[in-house]
Amino acid sequence: MNKGQRRETIVFYLFISPWIIGFTVLTFGPMIVSFWYSLTEYNMLQPPLYVGLENYRRLFTDDPLFWKSLYNTFYYVIFSVPLSLATGVVLAILLNQKIKTMPLFRTIFYLPSIVPMVASAFLWIWIFNPRFGLLNKTLGLLGMPDNILWLSSEVWSKPALIIMSLWGVGGSMIIFLAGLQGIPEQLYEAARIDGATSGKQFRYITLPLLTPTIFFNLIMGLIGAFQTFAQVYVITNGEGGPLNSTLFYMLYLYRQAFEFFNMGYASAMAWILFVIIMTFTLIQLKFSGRWVFYQGDIKG
Amino acid sequence: MLKKRFFASFLLLILLLSLTLNVAAKTKISFWHNWSGEGVKAIDSIVNQFEKVYPDIDVEVILTTKIEQKLLVSIAGGAAPDVVLFDRYKTGQFAARGALTELDKFIENSSIKSEDFFNAAWGETIYRGKIYSIPYYVDNRALLYNKKLFEEAGLDPNDPPETWDELIEYSKKLTKYDDEGRITQVGFVPIWDWASLVHYIWQSGGTVFNDDMTKVVFNNEIGVNALQWIVDFIDMCGGVDELISFSSGFGAQINNPFYIGQVAMQSNGPWIYRDIERYAPGFLKNDLRIAPLPKNTEHATIAGGFSLIIPKGAPEPEAAWKFIQYLVQKESQIEWAFASGTIPALKAAAYSDQIMRDDFWEAFVKNMEYGKYRPVHPAFPEVESYIYQAVDKAVYHKMTSKEALDWAAERAQVILDQHNLKIINN
Incomplete structure (x- = not known):
């Protein structure tokens, strides 16, 4: 390494040092500490008491609410993530048309995702109101059952939250839009010359070239959906009712940590969630080669 | 010359005086509560009266929400307040974790007597035989x-x-x-x-x-x-x-x-x-x-309600205790409860004409007779x-x-x- 190179290396590390320091002190450090706490009984005031894997044993064998919250969370993830992806793609395609007023439409469709979660949760409480809510009224006008209890029903509370999650689809929609605009126009031109219908263009050009964006949004969506918290906390008053049907994993973790002050137990829960999310992300990465198509891969 | 010396000694005197005043600086205590509206005004008024009676103590009133979480963090971080208006029902949970100061010794040397308070309120302050809070106000259904x-x-x-x-x-x-x-x-x-x-x-x-x-x-x-x-x-x-x-x-x-x-x-x-x-x-x-x-x-x-506690590690427990005693005097209790719309924990205050001002309050004060408290256990x-x-x-x-x-x-x-x-x- 000559002098110039060494200098460059030092400058490089100096430039990324805010991130390195921030990550080590504020993220990685606390993570390690929380792993230690997950092996202890800890209530924040008395020194942690080492109990080995007892917290994990209790979670897996002795706590029905742990499994219930895991079930609720998976239910939510399995439906809300693909649904959000599909909605995001469809909206992005619609907003990729060449119409004069398009900037206006893009703004309108993006707006909901910058409304703070707590505010939109309150809005949706009204939309889902069984007697006066927009949703039941609309269903009634269409001649469908209009007495669904939505958030107050054990069966409908999770679907209601999934519907509500589509409200925040604007973020991924913008990324899809960028992905769509990155597809070279000449591919479509060539396809049209060859006589491809718009359906075929979508199937053989748009979709394959959009897969990297879909992949990105899928992983980010999974990570986000597993950690759903604010909306259920607001809607159910922090309880996860009715009948624990909206007791999501993070909500149960919060209750253990800040209502019952079982910090060790909550730390163990956090680590289990970390492993789950990590596993899902790794599986995605492993299989991404089979369906994700990067333009750079086009050879010769 | 003499004049100059006189002037110098005069200055010195002033300097010394101001130094001693500084030495006898006021004790500062902090008091957390989570009230709003009329309750805040009553607390401020009572604090003013207290500071007149105890000119050497300064009370800093801090209005806050989510008190339990904040208290926990402040104790763990070594920055506990001196007095907190605290949900009595959480006493057991916090006492069991060593978050509260035992008050038995303070009470022994004071005029505070358990029988002056509603049973249901006093009972809830006791965890494993020790007293951890002084009831401030009560409620019931x-x-x-x-x-x-x-x-x-x-x-x-x-x-x-x-x-x-x-x-x-x-x-x-x-x-x-x-x-x-x-x-x-x-x-x-x-x-x-x-x-x-x-x-x-x-x-x-x-x-x-x-x-x-x-x-x-x-x-x-x-x-x-x-x-x-x-x-x-x-x-x-x-x-x-x-x-x-x-x-x-x-x-x-x-x-x-x-x-x-x-x-x-x-x-x-x-x-x-x-x-x-x-x-x-x-x-x-x-x-x-x-x-x-x-x-x-x-x-x-x-029968629920709030109590006054001294957190573990409070910097000025003695001054805090003086403040608590003042807050549960009959007059302060009446002033607070009347303004905030609560029932005083001190029976003599609750049964006063000013609190039993109409049928509504009379009914609720009398209903304390049937009051029970939830088990004091973490x-x-x-x-x-x-x-x-x-x-x-x-x-x-x-x-x-x-x-x-x-x-x-x-x-x-x-x-x-x-x-x-x-x-x-x-």
């Missing part, structure tokens, strides 16, 4: 009912339901349906308005734990019968779904379902006074009536969350009352054992 609806239904408003059977009887007569069978007015709903199964167990003479808090007993015959009574009551009204649907149409403030006659009877506490006074003064004056909650075998109500909040779940399972008919309570009791026993083991180990 009573049966509030609408005189006009009673008369419409042919019931005598001067003869409110006294027993559970009568409550069902009255509720039937006070519940109305439209042509499609949907509820338009409900008599009473046993799971609304702060009512928990614990209430009904007490009213049947039962308890949540056994006497030494080693066994969960809420799933015994008394508990099961109490829960079954709730389930039958709800089914009689038309089921939990119909009640949810009905209540989703409820308004707030001037459209509160109780003020406008959609709900004829409810279990509620004195904190509703301000709202009723503001949004439905006519209803308050003419139609609101108050009676003790009906009994199965005995009258009982949860496991209780979590145990209670399982009791709530059991009630849910039973009223939704996911389980029978017995199954639901057995399920909850099994979990609760595990939690109780864990805490008790920890207590022994400490």
